[in-house]
Amino acid sequence: MGTNGGGEYSLDAFRHLALGEVTSTNSECLRAAREGDPGMLWITAERQTAGRGRRGRHWASEGGNLYASLLLLDPSDAALLSSLPLAVSVAVHATLKSVLPSTAEALEIKWPNDVLIGRKKACGILLEAEMLASGQRAVVAGIGINIRYRPEDAPYGVTSLSEQGVSQGADELFACLYREMAWALKLWDHGRGVAEVTRLWREAACGIGGLIRVNLPDRSLDGRFVGIDDQGLLILEAEGRQQLIAAGDVFLL
The missing domain is CATH 2.30.30.100 (SH3 type barrels.)
Structure with missing residues (x-):
């Protein structure tokens, strides 16, 4: 275990760096890790010029949306790391649940960690890991949430929070995410709390049985x-x- 081993994921254990325009918040987190940052660092940006999704796909990053990445160092033993994306998606699901009005379409998680509203993608989550020269593993959870803007040319259904009746902006949404991620990581407990995380994930999952x-x-x-x-x-x-x-x-x- 590294920096976070045994330490509680309390709200004041995290730090936050707000930036303007960056290539991607994930890249900024990984750069910070290589430069010796101790982790538990949130980086947010107003815009990304090279946001990326899974398998290197481009992620549209217009102003008015939320772009946030969290840097963790050695968050768990390697064998338990595969369950971290579930904890991250549970945190994002809880974040959106806290701001969506009762009139919004159904909020669900599509495996492994796409958060959908009315079966349309509202959020992208990308986890990346890198072994550092120190021997520690840097793990970054990148989260992009469509608030004001959504891509027009996506090959799948997409939506934005404003379309669903949400009035909160990126700063207010990040405050919710900051709180819910601390809760979800505490629950996950470096991979030891995976049973409770998977229970919550299944409750929010879409398509089971189909x-x-x-x-x-x-x-x-x-x-x-x-x-x-x-x-x-x-x-x-x-x-x-x-x-x-x-x-x-x-x-x-």
């Missing part, structure tokens, strides 16, 4: 989404057998 397509780097699989196991791996039932999937893009059929 047919899905999972796009892997080399092929696509269609089957029934059974759920997730206790480490957060997707359970897919296809051709009469169940298989566990650690990473992939999921489409509801």
Whole structure:
């Protein structure tokens, strides 16, 4: 365990650096880690010029949305790290739940960590890790939330919080995220609290029991989404057998 090992994720344990325009908040966090930052650092930006999504995809980053990344050093043993994205998505789900009006469409999580409103993507979450010269593992959780602006050319349904009746701006939303992430990480407890995190994740999940397509780097699989196991791996039932999937893009059929 590194800097955060054993320490509580209390609100005053985190620091926040607010920037104007950056390439990406994830890149800024990783740079800070290489320069010796002790972690527990939030970096937010008004705009990103090179925001990225999963598998290096471009993430549109106009002003008026929330772009935030959290740097953690050695947040858990390597074997328990795969459940961290679930904790992050539970925190983002709780954040949006706290600001969405009762008239908004259904708020759900799509595996592993897309947060959807009315089955439309409202948020992108990207976790990246890097081994540092010190031997510590830097883990960055990047979160982009569509508040005022959403991409017009996305290949899937997208929405923004303003379209759903939310009046809060990026600063107010970040204050909620800051609080909910501290709560979720405390619950996760360096990977030891994964059972409670997966329980909350399942309560918010969309598509369990339905047919899905999972796009892997080399092929696509269609089957029934059974759920997730206790480490957060997707359970897919296809051709009469169940298989566990650690990473992939999921489409509801």
